[in-house]
Amino acid sequence: MKRLEGKVAIVTGGASGIGSSICDAFVREGAMVVSADMKIPTESRANIEDVALNVTNRTEIEQFVDETVKKYGHIDILVNNAGITKDALIHKMTEDMWDMVIDVNLKGVFNLTQAVGPHMMTNNKGSIINIASVVGEYGNVGQTNYAATKAGVIGMAKSWAKEFSRKGAAVRVNSVAPGYVNTEMMKTVPDKVLDPIKAKTMLGRLGEPEEIANAVLFLASDEASFITGHTLSVNGGLRL
Template sequence: MKTPNHDMNEKICVVTGAARGLGRAISETLALAGATRVYACDINMAPAEDWIGNYSNITAIPLDVCDHHALSALSGRIMTEQGRLDVLVNNAGITRDALLEKMTESDWDRVLDVNLKGIFMMTRAMLPLMKLQDRGSIVSISSVVGTDGNIGQSNYAASKGGIISMTKGWAKEFVYGGAQIRANCIAPGFINTEMTQAVPEKVLSKMCARIPLAALGEPQDIAEGVLFLASDRSRYITGQVLKIDGGLVL
């Protein structure tokens, strides 16, 4: 069991892609840090059934980040139940990897829709709830692939690089008029999730050999970075990309 702290006391949070992997670790960490409510959202919340009941301050929300009507309904619900939003964590994302010559247009479109357009739509829907108090923290999960590229991931790299560019623009835009709404990114490296667990051991060994700290990261490593950027401990940080990659990209 993770150790509770109080960095999220009285804060209202939304996490997308929350059912498993990074999203689960982030949701649990924010809840244990004292959040009043964490709305844990995912297009398929079934994987969360074995853990989410352990937290009285987490609410499961089935949600497609590309569904305008669902986003509007979520915004309305949060407004009715909480009257504001303090933290938005844009974590939902997918991969459809292929070399460029074999990548289909549908694979390109789907990755850009979920990973980039989905974050745009989610943030646009949640921003008015932060503007009610002129403060808040938006943390979007990018990737080192978004800063340095990777073979066979043209669509993924474009989407993750786009998140970084959007975030930098938002960091300037959302403080207009004196508001304190911050926007930052986290760029994970190779993290021990279901995706990497499916990679053959021989390939994993080669991946680890490229990392100065000689190991995959854990979901909790990313969750701790999110907690920092979501909390008031980072109140003077905005428009930044925090790489959590064991030194993979230096």
């Protein structure tokens, strides 16, 4: 039997990059996946319903979650993956750059979880995975806003793990903190920037999106049924 057979998963930011690989991994293991993203892929994907969603719009989110529950009957997995960057050194970072990243990466995670969590509590089960970052664990030059949000989603996951299990519900909440991953965006970064990162990584390379997806798949599955409030670092041994 496939690991996610019969389960319904929501993946935010599922149209590309790590999010797309997470969707593919879930489908491979039998899940019906709802990919919620600002952009919709031009080609349809088997067993993936692509839905346009702005994670900062609470009205859109409430309608989206209600429609998903009505259509599929339940939500078993939520992956909070949607995120953006607006990098700058602190003395050059504008208030707009700060606010945009906080709204999407931090409040967006709060918005989705607040909407989905009660459904999982009613069903007495579920798995929520926040996609954090090595930057949220160790910080990084020029990423004050991004690091704050990724540290924040780790803290929220630990808090929700306590909240959602308080009355005995088997709703687990964990985080996955990727290192630098070989996405399409990273392919535009010059070697002179990537080579020092690889040199700081014990395994000597960037990660692949599928490697992050496999970690998320594990936490989403019943194989991780006794894991909650945990941050799984998937970074090849990188230390910034």
